[in-house]
Amino acid sequence: MTIAGALTTGDVISLRGITKAFPGVIANDDVSLDIVGGQVHCLLGENGAGKSTLISILAGMQQPDSGTVAIGGEIVDISSPKVAVDHGIGVVHQHSTLVPAFTVLENLMLGETGVMLDKKRAAERLAELADLLGVQIDPHVLASDLGLGQQQQVEIAKAMWKGSRLLILDEPTSMLTPQAIEHLGESIARVKAQGLAVVLITHKLREAYAMGDCVTILRGGRNVGTIGVDELASYTEDQARDAILAAMFGDDLAAAGESASELAGAAEATLESRSIDADTRPVRLELRGVTSRASGRDVEAEDVTLTVREGEILGIAGIDGHGQAALAEVVAGQRSASSGAVIFDGADITRSGVHSRQQLGVRYVTDDRLYEGTVGSMSVALNLVIKRIGQRPFWRSGRIQPKAVDTEARRLIDEYGIRTPSPGTRAGTLSGGNIQKILLARELTNGARLVVVNKPTYGLDLKTVRLVREILIDFAAKGGSVLLLSTDLDELIELSHRIDVISRGRLVGSVVNDGAGTAEKVGQYMTGAIEGTDR
Amino acid sequence: MSDMLSAAFVTVFIATVIAQAMPLMLAAVGETLGEQAGVLNLGIEGVMLVGAYTGFVVTLTTGSFWIGMLGGAIGGVAANLAMLILNVWLGLNQIVIGLAITLIGEGITSVLYLQNYTKSPASLGQQPKLTLPGLSDIPVIGQALFQQSGIFWICILLTLGLAFALARTNWGLSTRSAGQKPSSLDAAGGSVMRTRSMAVLLSGALAGLGGAYLSLLTTATFSPFLTNGLGFIAIVITMLSRGRILVVMITSLVYGLAVAVGPALQVVGFTVPADIIKMLPFIIVIVMLIVFARSSVVPPALGAPYTRGAR
Numbered sequence: 097m098t099i100a101g102a103l104t105t106g107d108v109i110s111l112r113g114i115t116k117a118f119p120g121v122i123a124n125d126d127v128s129l130d131i132v133g134g135q136v137h138c139l140l141g142e143n144g145a146g147k148s149t150l151i152s153i154l155a156g157m158q159q160p161d162s163g164t165v166a167i168g169g170e171i172v173d174i175s176s177p178k179v180a181v182d183h184g185i186g187v188v189h190q191h192s193t194l195v196p197a198f199t200v201l202e203n204l205m206l207g208e209t210g211v212m213l214d215k216k217r218a219a220e221r222l223a224e225l226a227d228l229l230g231v232q233i234d235p236h237v238l239a240s241d242l243g244l245g246q247q248q249q250v251e252i253a254k255a256m257w258k259g260s261r262l263l264i265l266d267e268p269t270s271m272l273t274p275q276a277i278e279h280l281g282e283s284i285a286r287v288k289a290q291g292l293a294v295v296l297i298t299h300k301l302r303e304a305y306a307m308g309d310c311v312t313i314l315r316g317g318r319n320v321g322t323i324g325v326d327e328l329a330s331y332t333e334d335q336a337r338d339a340i341l342a343a344m345f346g347d348d349l350a351a352a353g354e355s356a357s358e359l360a361g362a363a364e365a366t367l368e369s370r371s372i373d374a375d376t377r378p379v380r381l382e383l384r385g386v387t388s389r390a391s392g393r394d395v396e397a398e399d400v401t402l403t404v405r406e407g408e409i410l411g412i413a414g415i416d417g418h419g420q421a422a423l424a425e426v427v428a429g430q431r432s433a434s435s436g437a438v439i440f441d442g443a444d445i446t447r448s449g450v451h452s453r454q455q456l457g458v459r460y461v462t463d464d465r466l467y468e469g470t471v472g473s474m475s476v477a478l479n480l481v482i483k484r485i486g487q488r489p490f491w492r493s494g495r496i497q498p499k500a501v502d503t504e505a506r507r508l509i510d511e512y513g514i515r516t517p518s519p520g521t522r523a524g525t526l527s528g529g530n531i532q533k534i535l536l537a538r539e540l541t542n543g544a545r546l547v548v549v550n551k552p553t554y555g556l557d558l559k560t561v562r563l564v565r566e567i568l569i570d571f572a573a574k575g576g577s578v579l580l581l582s583t584d585l586d587e588l589i590e591l592s593h594r595i596d597v598i599s600r601g602r603l604v605g606s607v608v609n610d611g612a613g614t615a616e617k618v619g620q621y622m623t624g625a626i627e628g629t630d631r
Numbered sequence: 632m633s634d635m636l637s638a639a640f641v642t643v644f645i646a647t648v649i650a651q652a653m654p655l656m657l658a659a660v661g662e663t664l665g666e667q668a669g670v671l672n673l674g675i676e677g678v679m680l681v682g683a684y685t686g687f688v689v690t691l692t693t694g695s696f697w698i699g700m701l702g703g704a705i706g707g708v709a710a711n712l713a714m715l716i717l718n719v720w721l722g723l724n725q726i727v728i729g730l731a732i733t734l735i736g737e738g739i740t741s742v743l744y745l746q747n748y749t750k751s752p753a754s755l756g757q758q759p760k761l762t763l764p765g766l767s768d769i770p771v772i773g774q775a776l777f778q779q780s781g782i783f784w785i786c787i788l789l790t791l792g793l794a795f796a797l798a799r800t801n802w803g804l805s806t807r808s809a810g811q812k813p814s815s816l817d818a819a820g821g822s823v824m825r826t827r828s829m830a831v832l833l834s835g836a837l838a839g840l841g842g843a844y845l846s847l848l849t850t851a852t853f854s855p856f857l858t859n860g861l862g863f864i865a866i867v868i869t870m871l872s873r874g875r876i877l878v879v880m881i882t883s884l885v886y887g888l889a890v891a892v893g894p895a896l897q898v899v900g901f902t903v904p905a906d907i908i909k910m911l912p913f914i915i916v917i918v919m920l921i922v923f924a925r926s927s928v929v930p931p932a933l934g935a936p937y938t939r940g941a942r
Contacts, residue, residue, distance in 0.1 A: 155818075157817075157818075157939060176820075177817055177818050177819070177820050178820035178821075178822075180820075181819075181820040182820075187818070189818070193812070193814060193815045193818045193819075194812075194815065195808050195811045195812045195815050196811070196812075197811050197931075198804075198807075198808070198811065202804060203815075205801070205804060206804055206805065206808050206815060206816060206819045206821065207805075207816070207819030207820045207821050208801050208804075209801065210801055211800055211801065211802070212799060212800055212801070213799055213800060213801055213803075213804060254819075
C-alpha cells in the first residue's frame with residue numbers, strides 16, 4: 097500500500113487571507129501562507145499568536161470567518177475533521193487524542209468505516225507506517241501504558257493512517273526527553289523524504305532551525321514574517337535567530353534585549369540562579385523513605401528520600417503523571433504517608449495536617465490552578481486570603497472584614513503585578529497567568545519558608561513564564577526553599593540547583609546542575625527508567 | 632420435604648429465575664450501551680414502564696405477543712427521545728433529564744392504566760411455547776430451558792449479538808470511544824452526535840423490550856409501578872459489570888435467583904415472612920454494591936455532553 101494522495105514534491109497547500117475571530121480576540125487576522133510538499137514548514141510564535149487556531153482550521157475543528165484553503169490549486173472547504181482526513185491532512189495535537197483504555201491498534205482503527213474491525217489489515221498498515229517512521233510500536237499494548245515518546249509515535253502513525261499529504265505537529269517536543277526529540281527529528285526527516293508536507297509548530301527557535309526548511313512567524317494573529325527555503329539555508333544559526341526574533345518581537349526587541357532570546361528559547365537553557373554552597377546550609381525539608389497512599393488511581397510516591405536546604409531550589413524532573421502530584425501533596429499534607437518521615441526544620445511533621453504545615457511555612461502551588469488552586473466564582477481578594485480563613489485581621493468573631501481583606505489584596509495585587517480590574521473581580525474571569533500570580537502571591541506571603549510548585553509555568557504566555565520564574569528565584573535568594581516539580585527540562589535547568597529525576601513514583605537519579613551536560617544526564621535518567629524500548 | 636424437590640419443582644424454579652432475570656438483563660444491556668457511549672440514563676425506570684405499558688396495550692389489541700414486544704421497543708425508543716434531544720443534541724444535564732423521564736414514565740403509565748383498565752383488569756394469558764425438538768426432552772432442564780417462548784430466544788440472541796458487535800465491529804469501537812474520549816472519535820473523523828444518538832435509541836429499545844418482557848411474559852399483566860425499581864437495579868448492574876455484556880447476563884441471573892429463591896423456600900416448607908422474601912433481591916443488590924462498588928469503573932466521559940473544541 098502506498099501513500100494515497102501524497103503530494104508530489106513541490107505541490108502546494110495555500111492558505112489565503114484566513115481570518116478567525118473569537119469574542120474579544122482576533123485569533124487569525126488575514127493570514128496567508130504556502131505549505132509545500134517535501135518540506136518542513138515551521139510555525140513560530142508566542143502563546144496566543146494564533147498558531148493553534150490556524151491548525152484547527154486546517155484540521156476542520158474550526159471554520160474560518162473568511163479566507164480560503166486550496167490544495168494543489170483547488171479551493172476546498174474543510175468543514176469537519178472527517179473532510180480534513182479525506183483530504184489527507186493529519187494532525188498530531190498537543191494534547192493526546194489517544195483513548196487510554198484502548199490498545200494501540202484499537203486507537204488506530206477508530207474512525208474506520210467498514211462493518212467489522214479488520215485487525216489483520218490494521219496491523220499490516222501499522223507495520224508499514226512504523227517502518228516508514230523508523231520506529232517500533234507494539235500494536236497490542238494499551239495506550240495508557242506507553243511512554244510519551246511512544247504515544248507520540250502512535251499519534252503520528254494515526255495522523256498518517258489514511259494516507260496523508262500534510263502532517264501537522266503541534267508543539268511535539270514540549271513533553272519529550274532530549275533523546276526522544278532526536279528520534280522525532282529522524283521520523284520527520286523520513287516523512288519529508290516521502291514527499292509529504294510537514295507543518296511543525298513550536299516556540300523554540302533552535303528546533304525550528306534544526307528541523308525546519310522554512311519558517312513563518314505569527315504575532316498577534318498576523319503573519320509577520322516568512323523565511324524562505326533558500327534564505328534559511330543560507331543563514332547561520334545566529335543569523336536565523338536574529339531574523340526570527342526581529343519578526344517575533346518587532347519593535348519590542350530593543351527593549352527586550354537579551355531576554356527576548358531567552359523568552360523564545362533560542363539559547364540552550366542555563367542556570368540562572370547563582371550556585372550556592374549547599375553543604376553549609378541548614379536542611380529545611382527532608383523526606384526519609386516516604387511512600388504515599390491515597391484512594392485514587394494516581395501514581396504514588398514510593399520510598400522517596402530527598403533534602404531541600406535553605407535557599408535551595410530542588411528540581412524534580414519527570415514525565416507527566418509519574419508521581420509528581422503525590423510527592424507534592426505528601427509534602428503539603430494533602431496526602432498521607434503510609435511509611436517514612438517528613439521532617440521540616442528538624443521537626444517531624446509526618447502526621448501534621450495541611451493547616452498546621454501552612455502555619456509552619458510549608459506552602460503548595462498546585463498545577464491545577466483553575467479548580468484546586470482558586471475558586472473561580474469568588475473575588476480575587478477572597479482568593480488571596482482564602483487560606484487564612486478565620487484568622488485576624490480578615491475574620492473577627494466569625495465575620496469577614498472586607499476592609500482588611502481589601503487592603504491585603506491591594507498590597508498583593510501590587511506586589512505581584514496581578515492584572516485585575518479590581519480586587520472584587522471574580523478570579524475565574526482572569527487569564528491563566530494572572531490566576532497563577534494569585535496563587536503565588538497567596539502562598540509566598542505571610543511567613544513562607546518552603547514552597548512546593550508543580551508545573552508552575554505550564555500553559556502560560558512567555559512574559560508571565562519569565563515573571564513566575566523570577567518570583568521563584570527571588571524567593572530562594574531571600575532564603576526560601578523551593579521544591580520545583582516540572583515537566584519542562586529547560587525550566588528545571590534554568591532554576592534548579594540540583595535536579596532529581598522521578599519515574600513511576602521513585603527517584604531514579606540525581607544531577608547537580610553545574611553547567612553544560614545537565615540536560616543530557618537528566619534525559620538519560622528519564623529515558624533509561626521509562627522508555628527502555630524507546631532509545 | 633425431599634419429595635418436594637421433584638423434577639417439576641426444579642423446572643418451575645429455573646423458569647422463574649429466567650422470567651425474573653430477563654427483563655433486568657435486557658434493561659441493563661440497554662443501559663450498558665448508553666453508558667459505553669457516554670450517556671448515563673437515569674430515566675431507564677420510566678423507559679421500562681413505558682415499554683411495559685405499550686407492550687401490554689399492543690398485545691391486548693392485536694392479540695400477538697410478538698407485535699406487543701415490538702410495541703414495547705418502540706415505546707422505549709419514544710421515551711428515550713427526550714434524552715436524545717435534550718441531552719445529546721442540546722447538552723442539558725443528564726441527571727435532571729433522567730430523573731424527569733423516570734417520573735414522567737411512572738406518572739403517565741399509571742394514569743393511563745387506571746383510566747383504561749381498572750374496571751376490568753386484563754390479563755394476557757400464556758404465550759405459546761416454542762418447543763425445541765430433542766433438547767426439550769432432557770429431563771428437568773429441558774422443560775425449563777427449552778420450552779421457553781420464541782421471544783426468549785430472540786432476546787438472548789439479540790444480547791449476544793450486541794456483545795459481539797460492541798467488541799468486534801467498527802460501530803462498537805466508535806461507541807466505546809464516545810464514552811471514553813469523544814474528542815478522539817471526533818478527531819478521527821467519526822461523529823460523536825451520530826454515535827451517541829444511535830446508542831441512546833438502541834438503549835431505549837432494549838429498556839422498552841425489558842419492560843415489555845416483564846409485562847407480557849413474566850407477569851402477564853400490567854399494573855402501576857410494575858417495574859418496582861428494576862430500572863435502578865439495572866443501573867447498578869451496569870456499573871458493576873464495567874461494560875461487559877456477558878457479565879451483565881450473569882449478574883442478572885443472580886438477581887433472578889434471588890427473586891425465585893424466596894417462594895421456593897416457602898414451597899419446601901421454610902416459613903419465611905413474606906416481607907423478608909420481598910426484600911431479598913434488594914438485599915442482594917446492596918451486598919453486591921458494598922462488595923464490588925470499589926471496582927466499578929464507568930467510562931471517563933460518562934455524563935459529559937460533548938462540544939467540539941471545549942476542554
